Amino acid sequence: MKILTLDQLDQFFTRISETWELRLPVLLPDGTRAIAPFTSAPPALLGGAVPGKPTAAFFPQQASVFTVYDGALQEPQTPDRPLFIIGFTPRDLACLRFIDRFFADGWRDDIYFRQRQHAVVAGLSGLCGPNGAMIPPAGGDCDLEFFFDGSNWLVVPYSEAGQAIVASLPDSSSPKTLELFRQASAQPEDENEILIKRASELLQADRVPDSFWAEIGERCIACTGCNLACPTCTCFGVQDWRSARQTERSRMWDSCQLDGFMREASGHNPLGSEALRTRRRIHHKLAADPEKWGEISCFLCGRCDAVCPTGIGMVAVARELVTRFGLTESKYLVTGG
């Protein structure tokens, strides 16, 4: 582990950009934050998770699958310089771990891994949450982690690539420091984690009536923002653009909140109402994924709750669901509403 002052951090970024395409949280012109190329805007490492999903670096909203020009197939190129991305919070890193496994499972998604395989991923934690709140360190799931102690950045390597980068840094300090912070920031399971687990339990026990989903579905305006902001949503659609000599196939983020997502060619749709689609969205993360992958695939990053214009993101729905149907009989007893 090394320690970087703010000046040293800036020098470090400059040096990293010589080898990698460095992306990090920046402040855009109207105060919105995003993970963007270094030097494109002032860095903004403080403030917590960025609103857009950081996994978009590897799985962007739209990406080329291939182009056929005059009968010749062209596939997208591996980038000249690998990505170095700072800005994944520990929850974001859990999401990345989840979709890494998803995209590698069975048929390996080469479009995803073309971006992902040589990328260096850096976590972000410490006193850099919203309004200076503590984000507990991830302690893994990334190549290296930047931890803000309130004045300096502790840089902790985890992978071989991370070790090599950290070894090249000028300063060093006692490895006990991060452990002290970790202990100091250790806290009992937070309310949202308890909520989501209880909601998962209720869904798996089939304790949530259809009427609940009808009510939530009435508030869905099908903006699809919940899916598009979610780091563990991996569904995509495919389109072909044809012109005289060229066919360009691309894929784009899809959404299970759209009627067309599951509509059959006949026109019939087994998920033909907002109620069923909303149920599916929540059920997939909290009941289907635990069955398939052994874990809930919502890591409580909060993006769907922030992006939803009508307040039916994951935590909001889980809270309503648990408040109405699951206040008792659980090891995850919840007292708030």
Add this chain to the structure above:
Amino acid sequence: MKRTLTVCPYCGCGCMFYLVSNQGRLIGVEPSTTHPVSRGGLCVKGWNAYAFVHHPDRLTAPLIRRDGSLQPVSWDEALDLVVARLRAVQEKHGNDAVMFASSAKATNEENYLLMKLARAVFGTNNIDHCARLCHSSTVTGLAETFGSGAMTNSISCFDQTDVILVIGSNTTEQHPLIGSRILNAVRKGTHLIVADNRRIRLARQAELHLRHKNGSDVALLNGIMQIIIAEGLADPEFIKARTENYEALAEAVADWTPERTAAATGLGVEEIIAAARLFAGAERGMIVYSMGITQHSHGVDNVRCIAALAMLTGNVGRPGTGVNPLRGQNNVQGGCDMGALPDLFSGYQKVADPLVREKFAAAWGVTALSDKPGLPLTRAMDAASAGHLYGMFIMGENPMLSDPDQGHARRVLENLELLVVQDIFLTETAALADIVLPAACYAEKEGTFTNTERRIQPLRKAVEPPGAARADWEIICDIAARAGYQGMRYSSPAVIMNEIASLTPIYGGITYDRLDPHGLQWPCPDREHPGTPILHLERFTRGLGHFSPALHQLPAELPDDRYPFVLTTGRTYFHWHTGSMTRRSHLLDREEPRSFIELHPDDAARLGVRNRDELLISSRRGQVLTTARVTDMVIPGVLFMPFHFVEGAANALTNNVLDPESSIPEFKVCAVHVEKLP
């Protein structure tokens, strides 16, 4: 990889977002978290606003019709021909034989320039745009009653109100980021009344849902006002201090007893009384309306009644109140503000006023400007068929799908001596043109758009236009120069805005350096003015608010034995108008891939129609094939059909009857026959 802060090209909400681009190609959209409307969210069209931009159908070269087909040519050849042919038509038939159609999809600067081109260079006031089809009745009705034809309040007011009356607006689908605010307000205790006979999403959350007959809005509003007056629920202090002509209103609505209103609207007496008490009883009430009010042969009367209801209850000039017409297009407010209207210069300054004409003539360096008001867009087709109009220059509009009575529109457009279309795709209208000019889309140019709350916002260039396509403002300036006019040379849209500000009092304080990040709301008369979130605070723009009573009139065409259904038309959430952009956006087109018509289960059962059956719909104007959607969204006897689809075009059926004052067509009511195909 780059992010460009810009304005959504779809509805009047005017959300701002970042276009994400990589190596000159758009790869996505990210909402602005700090914008006062979007606040970190977007609707489905906003999230997909990047998707059509690089579509292979984009126009990339000017086209000229030769030997019956459109052939690519150079800009020089195309623009010289545009000028020569416009001049030829004018020399043969007079200056007013050509019409310029501007666009609510183009920027303020471009609307101003096309208006200037028509008036200063080609000497005609025949300039209009699609506001004629959506809110011309608002502009007329609110100018008369309040003195300003725009949304009185701000979108943030939906968070500060006690009751919202939504009449003729499917807000969650057509202004989704306003609709969602209404949904949120209701959850926090705001009362909601929806008057619309479709069972729209807001209606399903409303305390009262009034499913009145199509075209009976004046009766309903007069009935509500009668109850308010009779029960002493009006605001006498506001009426006395801020308004005039109240006695005429009170007299006009006196006969509209609940029983008579019920008979005229098809509603129950109790629900009308409940609505009147709920609205008038609240401290702060907002009225929201849109095409369901405006697109009638008595659209201006509908607007007059809405203005009267707001004044009667003292709901003007305070936060959480107001008359809030939701402007449809991203820049339809700006198109009107810029004077792309046949009788008004920018800032609603009258063509009829000699001092105004003098001011513009002096600024533009021309000797005189025509004092004869031009043709409204909706009267252009009739003027052409009557032999008064021979050439049209259409920028970014598609009347082949958007105008009423498509057969009539097609015959006229095909028979013009000259049709020039400037657009981003070869639309159904462009396909009929003699000359087609390829334009840059919203993501490829700079300028400003003005949203429904009068917020003038900066549009920024994210990527280059395809091929030889150019920004509309550049094309217009080039045409002016080739026509021998030296007064339209600008280095950038910012310079054009300086000229607009110098001639347009409500935009007087607008300069680009003041628009970061999220714009200013007009009126903004000088450089120090902070903009105006709420109109008519101390006094109405016209001084006193004017009560204009209206008489109930039936729609022009009602069902009969031969055409027994009412057809009402509109839009879907997933498509935008004539679909030139959204039907080229994969997820949006997948969501609503084909024309459909909604009919009630009772009607379907009677006709033996099932969901997704193919139907032949006929009116006195034409017939179309479409697909049945059996749903209780509509009431028995009423059908709803969106107008986005070239195959199954609703406007092949609609009635080209116009409101006499605003010239808005009656898109919302015509009579049709339904036949199930074997």
